[in-house]
Amino acid sequence: MAIRYLISTLFLRPNNIVCQKYLTPSCSYDNGFENYIFKSKFSSVFHINILDRNLCTQELKSPKLKDIDTSKEKIIKELNFLSDKDATPFYKLPLKSLLQIYKTTKNDDENGFCKNRLYYISQRIKCPPSTLSEQIVKRLFIYKLSFDWLESSLNVLLAMNVSGDRIKRDLWVLKYHHKTIQERLERVRNLGVDNLYPWMVRCSEDILSRSIQITQDTKTILGENKSTKMYLAHRLNTTPDVIEDMYVKIPALKTIRVTKAKNFLDFLIKEGFTVEEIVDKPRIFAASQKTVKLRLEKLRNLGLCEINLNILCRSRKDFQKYYESMESISKET
DSSP states (O other): OHHHHHHHHHHOOTTOOOOTTTEEEEEEEETTEEEEEEEETTSOEEEEEESOHHHHHHHHHSOOHHHHHHHHHHHHTTSOOSSHHHHGGGGGSOHHHHHHHHHHHHHHHHTTSOSOHHHHHHHHHTOOHHHHHHHHTTOGGGGTSOHHHHHHHHHHHHHTTOOHHHHHHTGGGGGSOHHHHHHHHHHHHHTTOOSOOTHHHHSOHHHHHHHHHHHHHHHHHHTTSOSHHHHHHHHTTSOHHHHHHHHHHOGGGGGOOHHHHHHHHHHHHHTTOOHHHHHHOGGGGGSOHHHHHHHHHHHHHTTOOOOOHHHHTSOHHHHHHHHHHHHHHHHHO
């Protein structure tokens, strides 16, 4: 009854105009006046006597944006927001979505679950409501889940030490049953993966297996070094400060996967480059190992023995120009 009352107050304006988007009219006549019966998508029926037929027809075809905004405002005021900033993103939603949120919020409030799921999730994952609000309006399924489902999923994620920030950035995980979440994350953790992410619940088995393998390989490679920076410092026989300088020159090096760094270093050292050369030419890490290998083969086929690392990581055009000049010299000799 409360929902029907809200809908009637929102859509029945003082001059008996109704929003055509939600109400479908059928006509009958009573005492010379046209009696409109509006069948609502929300299960209630509205009877409206229209004295001015032309005015009604015109307004039904073209509902004013101001009227819709007013209706939105009335609903949003009933959603227990603590500040206008928290509520602002909800004004972007259509009326139908706001009515669904209203129904869920009223039910949660009456049952003592929470005042609004925005604040419940915000408190659980330690995220400012105004920040979470922008995310939650893109994931309206949160207001369609049962409260028990939502609570149980959050309980498992937090118990498995999935950070609140990661949950905020991947709210889709809350769509999964808490048993599914627990089974997936426990399996991953038992395989030696300490940092758990929501996407591990949602991804395919192939992607998950590959991620686990990379994590296990990384642990094996790092050993006691604990970080990629310390590993690079150890392999290149230098200090962490020097590696930091390399990061500044080549930002991509900072995010390089340790498995790739190991394979690349093994390859370069096998090809005869010293660690001093590699430290002096960190740009090589921005190149593809496959490309470097092909270029080395091409230059060595010309009889070149001493090759500068900078040559190997030039642009395609510059390398081709250098190669052609070396090829020309090689033919002359």
